Amino acid sequence: MNEKEILNYIQSCLDCKTCLEVCDTYKVTEEEYKSPNGRLKIAEKIFNNQEINNEELLGIYTCTLCASCNLVCQQSIPIADIIHSSKIKIVEENKGPLENHKKIIKGIVEKDNSVGGNPDERLDWLLEKYKKEEIFEKKNSDTLLFFGCMSSFRVRESASAPYEILKLAGYNFKILENEPCCGEYIYSAGNVDIAKKIFKENIELFKKIGVKNLLVTCGGCLYAFDKVYRKYFKDYDLTVKHIIDIVYELEGEGKINLKPLNRTITYHDPCRLGRKYKNGPLFSEPRILLKKCGLKINELAVTPSEGPCCGAGSGIRGVDSSICIKIGKELFNKIETKVLISSCPLCVFNFRYVNYKNQTYKDSKYITDYILESMKK
Ligand code: SF4
Ligand code: SF4
CATH class of the missing domain: 3.40.50 (Rossmann fold)
Incomplete structure (x- = not known):
């Protein structure tokens, strides 16, 4: 979507406010600048090169990009995409992202994760019984099970259980010894330049170790690897699946009971x-x-x-x-x-x-x- 298309979409808004009914950030705050319709008005200013105030900046940055509003918009306006494009423009003009985003982005660049985790503890969830046999990227498999920052550090059973399920099902996959961040957090914050650098490094890493299929445990990683990477790198052709997809297939084949x-x-x-x-x-x-x-x-x-x-x-x-x-x-x-x-x-x-x-x-x-x-x- 270019800026002209974005402005055309915004101008097609009927102000019917149907979108307010599904927006959780509006429902819990009752502040219109934290609603889809309110955010489109802020986006209109951004794309018309007008100044926005701090409240309006917060309006854009409190959107979860959940896309519920896209589903109900009477004019089929891709509202969430326009809000994300607004973040990108805000960053291009050096007015964003916010201080907390900057701290987290610095953490991703320095420690390869968005949650301030110690990289040496990234694989602490790996069960003792599998530790000795794990050979990581040296394994002869073109399928990589990728865990992401939340599974690796914060909800560790969402790393250990998928790993164990695939092992028990006899599925051939490998994991990384030093996993990077997928970069979705940075992209969502609108900092496309840094995000693209991470995407490129990850694509090179996957190529180097012969990965053709990615399995992920996290919705953010799924969105990044399956949708965002393809948008910026035309030769990126990896198959990307969520762990549930593959467990479903294995159960159908009788390998999981x-x-x-x-x-x-x-x-x-x-x-x-x-x-x-x-x-x-x-x-x-x-x-x-x-x-x-x-x-x-x-x-x-x-x-x-x-x-x-x-x-x-x-x-x-x-x-x-x-x-x-x-x-x-x-x-x-x-x-x-x-x-x-x-x-x-x-x-x-x-x-x-x-x-x-x-x-x-x-x-x-x-x-x-x-x-x-x-x-x-
Ligand atoms: S994408 Fe943003 S504006 Fe739309 S419903 Fe979700 S939080 Fe509200
Ligand atoms: S539902 Fe669509 S047309 Fe109606 S106010 Fe929201 S953005 Fe505008």
Whole structure:
């Protein structure tokens, strides 16, 4: 989308405010500059080269880029994409990203991760029984299981369980000894130049070690590797799948056997596996697998594509964590089960943070926890 197209889209807005009804950042703040329609008005100023104030800057940077608004817009305006383009322009003009983003970006450049983790501890989740046999990139496989920063450091069972499931299924894959960051955080913050440098380094690394297929555990990595990398590097032709895709295939081939656990859970669809997944959405596969694990699933929305955002996407936690907590709290108010399952470690991490802050005593789990438990039963 070029600037003229963006302005044409913005000018087509009817001000009907339908989009306000689905925007979680608006619903929990009731501030129009934190709504899709309000953000389009800020974007209009940005693309008309007018000054924006700090409140307006915050309006743009508190968007989770969940894309719920895109689905309901009466004029089919790609609102989330325009908000992201606004961030890119803000950075090009040296007015962004915000200080917290800059700190996290510095951490990614220096330590290869977005969560301030010690790179030497990145593989601490790797079970002792597999440590001795692991030969990393030297393994003869063109499939790389990539974990990302959240799985590696914050929700470590979303690294260990996928690894163990694939091992138990006899699937041939390799992992990296020193995994880099996918760069999605930097891209979401609008800093395309730094993000592209990371994308390029990662593509070169994958080429060097003979990777043709990527399996990822995180929605952010999936979005980056499957959608964003292709946008900037035309010869990038890797197959990219979420771990749930491959577990689903292996179960279909009889290589994974699931036994009933007999529980009731609520399932949450991450935005980047649903509305934002080019090859997706991955709606039915996780539900089929969970049902095969003997779980009764409570839904959060009438259809999965209308499902709520976890509240933490696109670096918003570092901008205004109170919004993430409020969005998460609203979501927890809707659920009747003790456990909420998601297929993205960032969502799981935010749900745990919300529970901790609100003392709601609910549990949040990454989807493969139950799959592994069911396999081992
Ligand atoms: S992308 Fe999500 S958070 Fe951003 S304006 Fe649209 S609905 Fe609101
Ligand atoms: S739904 Fe679309 S047309 Fe209506 S106010 Fe929102 S952006 Fe404008």
